[in-house]
Amino acid sequence: MNFENILFEENNNIGYITINRPKKLNALNKATIEELNEAFESAREDHDIKVIILSGSGEKAFVAGADISEFAEFSQKEGRRLAAEGQEKLFDVVANFPKPVIAAINGFALGGGLELAMAAHFRIASNKAKMGLPEVSLGVIPGYGGTQRLPQLVGKGRAMEMIMTAGMIDAQQALDYQLVNHVTAPEDLIPLAEKIAGKIMNNSMVAISAAIRAVNANYEVGVNGFEVEIDGFGSSFGTEDFKEGTSAFLNKRKADFPGK
Known part of the structure; x- marks a missing residue:
């Protein structure tokens, strides 16, 4: 380009x-x-x-x-x-x-x-x-x-x-x-x-993207940032990054996030 x-x-x-x-x-x-x-x-x-x-x-x-x-x-x-x-x-x-x-x-x-x-x-x-x-x-x-x-x-x-x-x-x-x-x-x-x-x-880019949306929601008129945070938090449980992050923590190893 x-x-x-x-x-x-x-x-x-x-x-x-x-x-x-x-x-x-x-x-x-x-x-x-x-x-x-x-x-x-x-x-x-x-x-x-x-x-x-x-x-x-x-x-x-x-x-x-x-x-x-x-x-x-x-x-x-x-x-x-x-x-x-x-x-x-x-x-x-x-x-x-x-x-x-x-x-x-x-x-x-x-x-x-x-x-x-x-x-x-x-x-x-x-x-x-x-x-x-x-x-x-x-x-x-x-x-x-x-x-x-x-x-x-x-x-x-x-x-x-x-x-x-x-x-x-x-x-x-x-x-x-x-x-x-x-x-x-x-x-x-x-x-x-x-x-x-x-x-x-080093962290989950999927989670970071959700965090960006949640933080920005606090500054949007008519948007309940807490609700956006709750939705983002809940959605995180369905990602491969969450499975990898929690597994790595429990097994005391460094996470290798797939970005999904």
Whole structure:
């Protein structure tokens, strides 16, 4: 599969999806969103891929925002469509992806870039990273889920301040805010993501997929997350992974999950 704006490869059961527009600081445009959608859908069907590491190419940016030149002249209707289609094709796809998605933030993650990172299941950052939602400085608001996911991660007050000031925070502050899970040196960012991915892959990927659904259900309006958890827990008893996991535990051996 050939892409113009992203890189996509698989190695040791990890899918590496990298936004690759370094001259544009990896800014998101419609073409890039389309390619990211294709890559995630391909990764969904690829049984060799168990975990996704999402990053940006170069040393300066994860994704430095949306490509403003693409929508500067949009009407209200076009703006609404831009947000709706972007959320449907990419941001909600990432948030609800059945395989773990780790965002490795290697530089600027601004606007749509931070929104993309927040859609991932969790984030790690280079100590050179900077994060923010500067949309109000352009006379618009975050449109790819930022007003919803940022408060969920850092709390309402901090989210309001970040959005209203349009300012950036550094990696240490993002860690203090619990916006990212870990901060490390730039050269250690991908190795750390791979180390975490390795720990994840020691476990049942079937169970992890069910856990993703259950955790996400807590943030869905009108959905009883406890019921989703109960259903997922019960369904686990019918999987081959459950049989293998319990057998391995009782026989004091390492589990070899079939992923079924």
